[in-house]
Amino acid sequence: MDEGRFALTGATLTGMDDLFGVWDVPPAAAVQFGAPAEPAWRVELPDSRAEARAFLEQKRRALKRGEAHLAEAERRLSRVAAGGEGVSFAVGGPEAELQRALLAMEEPAAYAPDWRADADRGKLFQRWRAFLDEVRAFVSRYAQVETEMAGTLIGRTTVGWTGDFEVLLGPGATAEELALHRESVRLALQSRIALIRLLTVVGTGAAKLALRLTVPGAQLLVLPAAWKFVRDVLHELREWPGRQ
């Protein structure tokens, strides 16, 4: 089976290069000056229809699995926020890392270095900020999805912020090929919604975690740690699916 490709251009998503295992996002260094300002998904399907269907089915399953993993990350974040009863704090695991971050926030400065000045935490803050800015820009623009098969355009759809659709049907594209394009559009838009949902999970989880903390502005300060936790859990579940 020749390989298909589901690439996202016009956007970089710091720390989320393999979001839900659906997109191929070019590394930031590969983003060229003059690249399209609007996020665009370019879906290159395998040449045969059967393989193209199988490719999109594989992406659909990856997205569904990613959504389930996000729901699991939300549950695990809530358990930590609720006090950690029954939570595994295995060394190096996401819960242990989060717990360590929460404790560090609460430690008096006299006994611990300023955790905000810590190089790793500073980097995490910067990455979280960058991610937030990128998602804000990402969801504010038009989205364009184009589908190619055997090097030929079979459909291009532009979706406005409020949901207006403009669809260009490729010349000679068959009904079956157009159905493949529609599925590409559905996957792209659904994965964008999953990304927005990830932010909701982080924000809601951070608000719950903040209830455990006495440091002023805790709900803001804990956001990067909550984001890292969700990313770590997603990564863990992708690498070790049996843990779910």
Added chain:
Amino acid sequence: MAEVTLEEAVRKFANDLATKVDTFISDVSELEVSTYTTPADQAETFIKGETDFSQIETEGKLALRAYTRISFDGDATVWVPTEAGGAINTSVWELHQAVVQQSLENRTKMIQAVGEAAQSALRALGLTGST
């Protein structure tokens, strides 16, 4: 200080989403779906690069084949594609109808997702309750 810039980032995010929700409220009352075809000899134009639908349509490279505008006060405008003899082009029409359904579903999901994200950002700013 890191926490100040972080707050600014979250505030900007929440403000932008709130603005988007506002936009939804004013623009959501109408949904437009346009379906175009292009002649084969123009296809190369679209293979690499961005599509500016309005410009290309003006230049005559695209043909608007079906159009639906749904106003949520109950009005709907539908242009149905027909062949030279007046018969409906069923393949374009069926595709267009499927896209209209897809756009309605997408809009519903986006409104819900953006609303929830804005609410969680406001929680992080301490501007709403935490549950």
